[in-house]
Amino acid sequence: MPRSQPTVSDHLLQRLEAWNVRRIFAYPGDGINGIMGALRRVTEDDGNERFDVVQVAHEELAGLMATAHAKFTGEVGVCLATSGPGAIHLLNGLYDAKLDHQPVVAIVGQQAFAGVGGSTQQETNLRSILQDVASAFLETLSSPEQLRHLIDRAFRAAIGGRTVAAIIVPHDVQQKPAVLEPPQEHGRQHSAPGFVPPRLLPRDEELRRAAAVLNAGRKVAIIAGAGALHATDEVIAVAERLGAGVAKALLGKAAVPDDLPFVTGSVGWLGTPASNRMMRDCDTLLLVGTNFPYTEFLPEEGKARGVQIDVEPRNLSLRYPMEVALAGDSAETLSALLPLLGDHRAESWRGDIEGWVRESRALTDRQAHAPAEPINPLRVIWELDQRLPDDAILTADSGTSAYWLGRDIRLRRGMKASVSGSLATMGCGVPYALAAKLAFPERPVIALVGDGAMQMSGLSALIDVAKRWKLARARGKGWPDQRFVVLVLNNRDLSYVTWEQRVMEGDPRYAATQTLPDLAYADFARLLGLDGVRVERPEDVASAWERALASDVPFVIDAVVDRNVPTLPPELKAEQEDKLAKALASGDADADAVLDQLQLQEVTQR
Numbered sequence: 001m002p003r004s005q006p007t008v009s010d011h012l013l014q015r016l017e018a019w020n021v022r023r024i025f026a027y028p029g030d031g032i033n034g035i036m037g038a039l040r041r042v043t044e045d046d047g048n049e050r051f052d053v054v055q056v057a058h059e060e061l062a063g064l065m066a067t068a069h070a071k072f073t074g075e076v077g078v079c080l081a082t083s084g085p086g087a088i089h090l091l092n093g094l095y096d097a098k099l100d101h102q103p104v105v106a107i108v109g110q111q112a113f114a115g116v117g118g119s120t121q122q123e124t125n126l127r128s129i130l131q132d133v134a135s136a137f138l139e140t141l142s143s144p145e146q147l148r149h150l151i152d153r154a155f156r157a158a159i160g161g162r163t164v165a166a167i168i169v170p171h172d173v174q175q176k177p178a179v180l181e182p183p184q185e186h187g188r189q190h191s192a193p194g195f196v197p198p199r200l201l202p203r204d205e206e207l208r209r210a211a212a213v214l215n216a217g218r219k220v221a222i223i224a225g226a227g228a229l230h231a232t233d234e235v236i237a238v239a240e241r242l243g244a245g246v247a248k249a250l251l252g253k254a255a256v257p258d259d260l261p262f263v264t265g266s267v268g269w270l271g272t273p274a275s276n277r278m279m280r281d282c283d284t285l286l287l288v289g290t291n292f293p294y295t296e297f298l299p300e301e302g303k304a305r306g307v308q309i310d311v312e313p314r315n316l317s318l319r320y321p322m323e324v325a326l327a328g329d330s331a332e333t334l335s336a337l338l339p340l341l342g343d344h345r346a347e348s349w350r351g352d353i354e355g356w357v358r359e360s361r362a363l364t365d366r367q368a369h370a371p372a373e374p375i376n377p378l379r380v381i382w383e384l385d386q387r388l389p390d391d392a393i394l395t396a397d398s399g400t401s402a403y404w405l406g407r408d409i410r411l412r413r414g415m416k417a418s419v420s421g422s423l424a425t426m427g428c429g430v431p432y433a434l435a436a437k438l439a440f441p442e443r444p445v446i447a448l449v450g451d452g453a454m455q456m457s458g459l460s461a462l463i464d465v466a467k468r469w470k471l472a473r474a475r476g477k478g479w480p481d482q483r484f485v486v487l488v489l490n491n492r493d494l495s496y497v498t499w500e501q502r503v504m505e506g507d508p509r510y511a512a513t514q515t516l517p518d519l520a521y522a523d524f525a526r527l528l529g530l531d532g533v534r535v536e537r538p539e540d541v542a543s544a545w546e547r548a549l550a551s552d553v554p555f556v557i558d559a560v561v562d563r564n565v566p567t568l569p570p571e572l573k574a575e576q577e578d579k580l581a582k583a584l585a586s587g588d589a590d591a592d593a594v595l596d597q598l599q600l601q602e603v604t605q606r
Ligand SMILES: Cc1ncc(C[n+]2csc(CCOP(=O)(O)OP(=O)(O)O)c2C)c(N)n1
Pocket: 397, 398, 399, 400, 401, 424, 425, 426, 449, 450, 451, 452, 453, 454, 489, 491, 493, 494, 495, 496, 497
């Protein structure tokens, strides 16, 4: 303890240490100055290197980084923000964690209890603000004696429920003398830290029923999601045995490597034609750890028999009516299923799938090399795919970058990738990448980000990247692997939504809401002491990647790309085709260029 009489804030940090918290994503304010003082004491006065305080440029970034930390490490993400505006800024990042089922603990300040209720400055009703996002656990620390059990329960609720927990700590309570051990009196709690989630396995009878359905299938299709990220070997083994193909939901992109011949890649709006074809023709659907929301891309009800594995009972039999819905951990359940499965490797289905995968890849190659004005965004992605470093961690923002990551980047074994999946918030790409780099400084990290997302908050997050990189340099040689690349798809457009407006609403591009100013993203990087290049010709794309991946400084590629290259689902429904035609005939200023691109990208021929 740093002082003879520790405060509640000192005790709080001690308890976080007991939960193995190492990194705190934070932004200060008077509502948490008591905690900041304790952090300073414990890190500087005591020389305790236990806490790495990541000061961000905006609290939303702290929430997103905490989420990404949880996603990439499996640990609890911890973020800290002040009362009122700080907590409000944090919210979007916390919702990202909640919707993607990540354990995150948020600690927020509040004005001193002594003044609360008096409309004091920065006083907001934090319980109301946080009660939805932190519905699993939300408490106000009112008495020093609560400290141990509130922290312990917040962590257990976050880990056990794979969700967000929040603790509000009023300013005056932060400075009170700690009560390290409450007296043994009626109503007191005597809590200890620590929790390991249990094994979760379905009953034997249910496993046998699932195996019977899978064994009866001749054309089994698997979709793996985020819940299968730790079950790579098990998914592969089951797919091999069943002669099945494996498609992936976006958050499950890294669950199974893309270089296996029976892996069809992503499925859905940003899915490959191979996945789409497999979904259409399969007779049995096996969902593993996914709550994939695009139900229109699943087989029609009744056309396939369904088996699902998910740890969360409320996710079972939701997107498709399942014949057998197994509540269980994906790795454990697949391992238990494997001995019950017959050998289907000789089926022709597997050959069909491999053919579709080859066709999809050939299509990507042609699409990437089609001309565009000035650069085809897929060409930029394709050139990265050709030289993706081993062990890379990729992030993408919400927008066309997520589409290209999902559809056209082939992950190899050991790589990681994530996005804001269910919330699909813009602005996740760069903070996710920085959280990945801080957790894995020995691995290359690459963020794919739209210009709109860059302008929304990516530029602020780049300030954090520069700060952390300089800090690593000041402390030694910098990151063991220096590679940190941000690709900005600079299309001067909120392009993903422009395309949605056309295809889903039948509306032409609305210039007033869709057009973005052209910024010099590489120059901005250099302004921060980083490096970058602006690419305006297709022939310069490959060398830009070579430079970026050889740079010993975080590097921004500002790629000037064509907003009219379509980011459409693998197959348009008749209604969508009609809407697109209507949009283009309704005064869309880009109509001619779009029509050209639809042809070049082979959309119209399909
Ligand atoms: C916070 C937030 N606001 C709005 C949206 C809706 N939205 C999804 S993608 C997108 C366009 C993103 O534009 P940009 O970052 O430039 O990427 P592009 O699609 O042009 O490559 C928008 C507005 C969102 N997902 N999140």
